[in-house]
Structure formats: structure tokens, C-alpha cells
Amino acid sequence: MDSAKRLGRRLLPQFIALALILMLIWMVFPAFFSLAIQNGRLYGSLIDVLNRGAPVALLAVGMTVVIATKGIDLSVGAVMAICGAVAAASSVRGDPLVLTLVLAIGTGLLCGLWNGFLVSVLNIQPIIATLVLMVAGRGIAQLVTEGAILTFNDPGLIFIGSGAFAALPMPVIIWFVFGIAVAVLVRRTALSLLIESIGINRRASTLSGIRTPVLLMAAYMLSGLCAALAGLIVTADIRGADANNAGLWLELDAILAVVVGGTSLLGGRFSIIASLVGAMIIQAVNTGILLSGFPPEFNLIIKAAIIVIILVIQSPKIETAMTFFTARTKGVDKAEQQTR
Amino acid sequence: MKFAKALSCATILAACTFGTASAADLTIGFSQIGSESGWRAAETTLTKQEAEKRGIDLKFADAQQKQENQIKALRSFIAQGVDAILIAPVVATGWDEVLTEAKDAEIPVILLDRTVDSKDDLYLTAVTSDLVHEGSVAGKWLVDATAGKACNVVELQGTTGSSPAIDRKKGFEEALKGNDNLKIIRSQTGDFTRTKGKEVMESFLKAEDGGKNICALYAHNDDMAVGAIQAIKEAGLKPGTDILVVSIDAVPDIFQAMAAGEANATVELTPNMAGPALDALDAFLKDGKAPPKWIQTESKLYTQADDPAKVYEEKKGLGY
Numbered sequence: 001m002d003s004a005k006r007l008g009r010r011l012l013p014q015f016i017a018l019a020l021i022l023m024l025i026w027m028v029f030p031a032f033f034s035l036a037i038q039n040g041r042l043y044g045s046l047i048d049v050l051n052r053g054a055p056v057a058l059l060a061v062g063m064t065v066v067i068a069t070k071g072i073d074l075s076v077g078a079v080m081a082i083c084g085a086v087a088a089a090s091s092v093r094g095d096p097l098v099l100t101l102v103l104a105i106g107t108g109l110l111c112g113l114w115n116g117f118l119v120s121v122l123n124i125q126p127i128i129a130t131l132v133l134m135v136a137g138r139g140i141a142q143l144v145t146e147g148a149i150l151t152f153n154d155p156g157l158i159f160i161g162s163g164a165f166a167a168l169p170m171p172v173i174i175w176f177v178f179g180i181a182v183a184v185l186v187r188r189t190a191l192s193l194l195i196e197s198i199g200i201n202r203r204a205s206t207l208s209g210i211r212t213p214v215l216l217m218a219a220y221m222l223s224g225l226c227a228a229l230a231g232l233i234v235t236a237d238i239r240g241a242d243a244n245n246a247g248l249w250l251e252l253d254a255i256l257a258v259v260v261g262g263t264s265l266l267g268g269r270f271s272i273i274a275s276l277v278g279a280m281i282i283q284a285v286n287t288g289i290l291l292s293g294f295p296p297e298f299n300l301i302i303k304a305a306i307i308v309i310i311l312v313i314q315s316p317k318i319e320t321a322m323t324f325f326t327a328r329t330k331g332v333d334k335a336e337q338q339t340r
Numbered sequence: 341m342k343f344a345k346a347l348s349c350a351t352i353l354a355a356c357t358f359g360t361a362s363a364a365d366l367t368i369g370f371s372q373i374g375s376e377s378g379w380r381a382a383e384t385t386l387t388k389q390e391a392e393k394r395g396i397d398l399k400f401a402d403a404q405q406k407q408e409n410q411i412k413a414l415r416s417f418i419a420q421g422v423d424a425i426l427i428a429p430v431v432a433t434g435w436d437e438v439l440t441e442a443k444d445a446e447i448p449v450i451l452l453d454r455t456v457d458s459k460d461d462l463y464l465t466a467v468t469s470d471l472v473h474e475g476s477v478a479g480k481w482l483v484d485a486t487a488g489k490a491c492n493v494v495e496l497q498g499t500t501g502s503s504p505a506i507d508r509k510k511g512f513e514e515a516l517k518g519n520d521n522l523k524i525i526r527s528q529t530g531d532f533t534r535t536k537g538k539e540v541m542e543s544f545l546k547a548e549d550g551g552k553n554i555c556a557l558y559a560h561n562d563d564m565a566v567g568a569i570q571a572i573k574e575a576g577l578k579p580g581t582d583i584l585v586v587s588i589d590a591v592p593d594i595f596q597a598m599a600a601g602e603a604n605a606t607v608e609l610t611p612n613m614a615g616p617a618l619d620a621l622d623a624f625l626k627d628g629k630a631p632p633k634w635i636q637t638e639s640k641l642y643t644q645a646d647d648p649a650k651v652y653e654e655k656k657g658l659g660y
Contacts, residue, residue: 029547036550038576045546052539148378148660149534149563151593162574238534238567240593244377245533290543296500296529 007273014261014277017310021281025288032291041164045291047172053283054171055080055230055247059254060261060275061179062223065186067258069219070199070267071119071126076254078137079111079227080247084235085144088152097156105228111137112224116217130220134251141243151240161236171233175276178229182222183272192270195219199267257282260310281310367397368621369417370426370614374405378591379611380428381659383453387426387614394618407431414438418445424464424621426614428452439463450621452613460633464624467617467635469609471504474639475511477607478586481641482556483519485584485604491555494544495527496537496568498560505529508560508588525553530564537564541571551577556584562594562606569602580604580644590642592655598648608640611658 025045026032035044059076066073087104095103111133118129144150152158163170186192197205198212206212230250235241255265261278263270285306289299312318368391375381384400391398399422401413407430417425418441425447429435432455439462442449451466482493495512498505509527516522526544530537537559545551551572557579559565565587572579579585579602587594590608597603620631642651 031546039574043575045543048539048542048546052542147375147381149593162570234535238538238570240534242534242563245531245535287543290528290540291547293526293528293547295527296497299500299529 007271010262010271011274011277013314014274014281017260017313018277018281018284021284021288021306025284025291028288029291032288037167039164040167041169042167045287047169049280049283049287050172051169052287053279054175054233055250056253056257056282057175057179057276057279058226058230058233059223059250060257060279061175061182061272062219062226063251063254064258064261064263064270064272064275065182065195065219066126066223067255067263067265068195068199068267068270069216070202071216071219072255072265073115073130073220073223074127074251075111075115075130075133075137076223076227076230077247077249077251078134078141079108079224080231080234080250081141081241081243082111082137082144083108083228083231084246085141085150085241085243087157087232087235088150088241089144091152091154091157092150097154100154100157101232104232105225108224108226108228108231109221110224111227112221113217115224116220119220120213120216138243141241141246145241145243147243149240149242153239157232157236158239159236161233161238171237174229174233178226179272179276186272196268196270199270253282254279256307260307260314262314282307365395366424366625367399367420367422368424368426368618369399369401369413369420369422371401371403371410371413371417371428373403373410373428373430375402376405378660379589379609382611382655383428383613385659386612387452390612390614390618394622396618403430405430407434411438414442414449418442418447421445422447423625425449426452426617428613429454429456432457436462448621448624450617452617465617465620465631465633465635467613467620467637469637469639471507472511472514473636474588474607474609475508475513476515477511477639477641478508478558478588478605479512479515481605481607481643482522482558482584482586483515486522486556488519488521489555490521490523491584492523492525492548492553493556493558494541494548494554495524496530496540496557496559496564497527498529498532498564500529502532505560512558522556524558530559530567532561532563534563534567537567538571539567540564541568542575545571545575545577551575551583554583556586559585559587562587562589562591565603565606566593566597569597573602578602590640590651590655591660592652592658595642595648595652595655598642598644599652601644605641605643608638608642610637610640613637 032045035042063073083104086107087100090100090103115130118124119126160170165173194210194215198215202212234246257278258275260281261274285303289302370387372384388398403409410430425442429451435456435458439449439458443462448464450464453468455466455468497509528540530540548554557568559568565585569579569585572583577583585603586605588607590606594603594606616635620635623629
């Protein structure tokens with residue numbers, strides 16, 4: 001009970017921001033919250049937010065853990081493109097669905113292993129180490145697709161992107177279940193403590209007996225796994241692997257989701273659930289802009305303005321001011337009670 | 341130092357490959373930008389095919405998106421004394437010097453698909469499509485197809501600020517002018533990609549009464565249209581019937597959609613720029629007749645009546 005309360009307090013700013021944005025969209029687009037059942041699935045703008053936010057939400061899970069170790073993974077967008085290309089190529093070849101999925105996810109894990117190796121064994125700074133794959137990744141993906149958009153027709157693979165289970169689109173189920181599973185796994189074990197300790201002081205952690213290289217490697221592999229899942233979803237969604245555009249700039253959105261979720265880029269304390277809410281905030285802004293009907297020239301300006309406001313609200317200065325304010329009003333209440 | 345050595349080795353190697361074989365009567369150098377899109381790959385394939393058809397020895401140089409590589413390739417072509425040069429310039433500026441060198445060597449240069457900011461006496465001619473015209477061909481098709489009936493159009497724009505997005509929008513709007521039955525009710529960018537095309541179309545459908553309020557979709561390229569078609573299907577509507585779909589580029593996948601009745605029309609941005617270019621060159625070399633400074637390629641309209649399944653088979657192998 002106590003931990004639930006603590007989680008609630010931790011997530012409060014994110015939920016307030018999300019609620020404000022949803023209200024804002026509702027004001028410019030009144031039908032925003034209307035839901036209907038169509039073809040046996042829920043249909044509406046709110047579902048679009050959950051569905052379209054899937055790639056960034058998945059990336060944010062891995063990115064949160066990597067950032068908690070004081071690292072960063074710039075390669076996730078490119079890894080998405082590689083995994084999508086591998087999946088499409090395998091599907092076109094006529095492989096069974098299971099093999100396709102194993103190949104795509106294996107590729108993601110392999111990319112993560114490479115990043116982890118550079119960071120933990122060779123001690124290269126994460127931003128540089130992952131930049132390698134960010135730049136080279138799209139080239140690798142293009143080699144796999146031979147420069148064209150590789151289309152496929154396997155209904156099983158397509159189902160991952162646009163199918164539905166229990167009236168919800170598959171991508172929503174995937175990110176939700178996966179995100180909660182990872183969050184529970186790290187929180188219910190000592191993993192979160194170990195990850196945070198590496199992020200705060202890697203050397204001290206190593207000296208106190210934590211196997212830092214293994215854990216770092218695992219963190220980057222988790223990020224690779226998330227990128228593979230996200231890559232599968234975007235590829236399955238359009239029934240084709242677009243090496244040039246799949247996951248383009250999504251690494252930045254994923255980092256933004258983590259930051260909006262309140263996790264510090266300096267490493268240490270982290271919250272996966274908060275990052276998931278952060279991803280939904282970003283997607284709500286994107287969908288809201290599309291629904292508002294403003295000319296496209298304004299898209300980025302509106303998005304930037306909203307993000308700046310959210311970050312300002314969450315900034316330490318404002319937080320201190322808020323605590324000071326609430327503490328004072330509480331103090332006044334107490335004083336009043338005493339005089340009574 | 342090592343790098344410089346490797347580089348010079350590579351240059352020599354490249355020069356060697358350029359230098360081999362010159363049995364045919366004409367030798368032409370072709371400096372391509374690179375292979376950043378399927379369309380560009382198709383252009384390369386078709387240029388090679390057109391040259392082969394005419395018995396021309398084509399020397400191909402891939403610049404990998406770098407102007408310095410193109411300039412290097414042009415200098416190497418000039419040094420070899422080719423009969424003519426085809427170039428798809430990666431940027432518009434900075435060509436004066438190397439084009440003057442070609443002119444001094446009396447080698448005609450033909451620009452493909454993009455133009456340059458140099459004086460027009462430095463090149464023989466430029467073969468490009470007219471982006472505004474493409475938009476207006478698409479618009480005219482929609483005007484004819486709706487035949488005076490009231491129709492709300494949604495538009496998927498290309499990348500905001502890019503010249504194809506600006507010009508294709510302009511041409512389409514010009515074609516619609518004076519037809520008050522046609523109204524563009526929503527216009528948003530889909531960044532020329534399938535994913536964004538699908539996402540934006542989903543929001544259009546939600547915003548316009550589940551799509552009942554939309555009668556036609558105009559997409560600035562086929563990829564966005566392909567994404568949007570999926571969104572329309574998932575919303576329980578029939579693309580091609582409930583919502584008319586017209587787009588530009590004529591990539592193979594849109595012909596598949598047209599064959600399935602899910603897209604209605606596309607305007608071709610032909611990857612065959614080399615055909616008209618080589619024809620003009622031929623006339624110039626034979627009778628010294630200088631072609632006009634701008635040769636506009638045909639913006640051909642394809643509809644469901646043009647046997648899309650057959651066109652798909654033809655286009656499939658071009659490397660799109």
C-alpha cells in the first residue's frame with residue numbers, strides 16, 4: 001500500500017501533464033474521447049494515441065534502464081530499421097512466423113550486445129559507442145532490403161502491427177504487457193538497486209562486488225530487445241520494411257519520453273512506468289496536433305512549446321517552490337488547529 | 341597519411357575501371373547522385389538500359405550523395421575525353437568551374453532530373469519533370485472524376501518546406517480553382533513516408549465523422565497513399581470507392597493497389613530521364629541542332645483502366 005502511494009506521488013506531475021494535454025485536445029477537438037466498437041475492436045482517437053505511441057513507449061522502457069546506468073542509446077531508431085528489415089526479408093523468404101520473430105529479436109539483442117560490449121568492455125563513452133550503430137545501422141538495413149521498401153503478406157506478421165486482441169490493437173497490448181513486466185522485474189528484485197548504483201558511481205559499484213560489465217551489457221541488450229519489438233510493430237503496421245524511414249529520429253523521442261517521465265540523464269533513480277506515461281504524453285501531443293487541423297508548418301512549434309511547458313513545470317526550481325508552498329499552507333492549517 | 345594513400349589508390353582504381361572498354365561508337369559518362377530512394381535506383385537502371393539500347397558505352401559513377409565525388413567523376417570523364425556527360429546534380433550550386441572545364445573540352449553536359457544555378461550556356465540542356473504540372477494533372481483527374489458533385493478532399497503533403505511538397509500542392513490547387521464542388525478540408529504533412537501517411541490519415545478519418553465526410557484523398561507521393569489506404573480499410577471503409585485515392589510518382593506498389601481497386605489514379609514521375617536526354621544528344625551530335633534549355637518529361641496519368649497489374653510487372657524489376 002505504501003509503495004503504491006509512493007508510486008502515485010512519483011507519477012503525479014506526469015499524470016497532471018497528461019491530463020492537461022488531453023483536456024487541451026478535447027477543447028480543440030470535442031470528439032476526442034468518443035470510443036466505438038468497429039470490426040470487433042475499440043476505435044477512437046484515444047486508442048490511436050495508445051497505438052501510435054507503441055514504438056516510443058517500447059523504446060522508452062529500454063532507454064530508461066540504459067539512462068539509469070548513466071548511459072544513453074542513440075542507436076535504437078537504426079536498430080528498429082535493421083530488425084524490421086530482417087523480419088521483412090525473412091517473411092518474404094517464406095520462413096515460418098516463429099523463425100521470423102526469433103531472427104528479428106535475435107538481431108536486436110545482438111545490436112544491444114555490440115553496444116554493451118563497446119560501453120562496458122572497451123569503456124567507450126555511451127553517446128559515442130551507440131552513435132556507431134546509429135550511423136551504420138541504416139546502411140545495414142538498406143543492405144538487407146536492397147534499398148527498396150520490402151513488402152510482405154504474411155498474415156501472422158501483419159497481425160502484430162494491425163491485429164487486435166480483446167478489442168485492443170496488438171501494439172498497445174505488447175507495450176503495456178512488456179513495459180509492466182520489465183518494471184515489475186526490476187522493482188521486485190535487487191536489479192533496480194544495482195542499476196541505480198552503477199548509474200550513481202560505476203567504480204564504487206564494481207569495487208563493492210557488483211558485476212558491472214554484465215549488468216551494463218544486459219541493459220543495452222534490453223534496449224536492443226525493445227528496439228526489435230518496436231521495429232517489428234512499425235514494419236508490420238505498414239506491411240513493409242522502409243529502411244530509410246523506419247524509426248527515424250525515434251531515439252530522440254524515446255530520450256524525451258524518459259526525461260518527461262522525470263528520470264535524470266545523470267543516471268541513478270529511474271521509473272519505467274513514468275517513462276511510459278512520458279511516451280503517452282508525447283504521442284498525445286502528436287495526435288492532438290494532427291486532429292486540431294492547424295497547418296503543418298505549426299506542428300513542431302506547438303510540440304516544442306508544450307514540451308517546454310511540461311519541462312518547466314517539472315524543473316527542480318519550480319518543484320522546490322511548490323514544496324515550499326504546500327508546506328507553508330500545511331503549517332498554517334496546523335497553526336490554526338492549535339489555536340482552536 | 342595512410343588514409344590519403346588509400347584514397348589515392350581508390351581514385352586510381354576508379355580511373356582504371358572508367359578507362360576500360362570503348363568498342364561502341366559513343367562513350368558517355370553518367371554521374372549519379374547515389375541510391376537514396378527506390379526512384380533513384382530505377383533511374384539508374386533505366387539510364388543503363390537506354391544506353392545499351394542505343395549501343396552507347398556508359399561509364400557510371402556513383403557519387404554517394406557527395407558533390408566533391410561528382411566533380412571528381414566529371415573531371416575524370418573530361419580527362420578520358422568522353423563524347424558527352426549526363427549528370428544528376430546533388431546540389432544546385434558550385435558547378436561553374438567544372439562545367440566550364442567541360443565546355444572548354446567541348447563535351448556537352450546534360451542535367452538529369454535536377455537543375456543547377458550556373459549560366460545556361462555551360463550545359464546543353466536539362467531534362468526534368470515539372471512538379472507543379474504533376475500536381476495539376478492529379479487535380480484535373482479529380483475534377484473530371486467527380487464531375488461537378490460536391491466532394492471534400494483531404495491532402496497528405498510531403499515534407500513541410502520541400503520543393504515537391506510546395507509545388508505539388510500549388511499545382512493541385514490551381515487545377516481545382518473554379519470548381520467550387522471540390523473543397524480541401526484538411527491538409528497535413530505525412531513526410532513522404534508510409535507510416536506517417538497512415539497515422540495522419542487515421543486522424544483525418546477520426547476528425548471527419550469516421551471518414552463519412554471525406555470523398556477523396558490527394559497524396560503528394562504514392563508511399564503516403566499506400567499507408568493511407570491501409571488506414572481507410574482499418575476504419576471499415578473501401579478505399580477507391582468510398583474515398584477516391586489519387587497520388588503522384590507511380591511506384592510499383594501503387595499499381596498493386598490500383599489492380600485491387602483500392603487506389604484510383606497516379607501521376608508518373610518518370611525515372612526515364614535518360615531517354616529524352618539521349619535523343620536530344622543524338623540530334624545535337626548529328627546535325628548540330630541545339631535542343632531547348634529545358635526538356636520537360638511527360639507527367640503521365642495512370643488510372644485503373646490502364647491495366648495496372650501489367651504495369652506493376654513492368655516496373656517491378658527496375659529496382660524501385
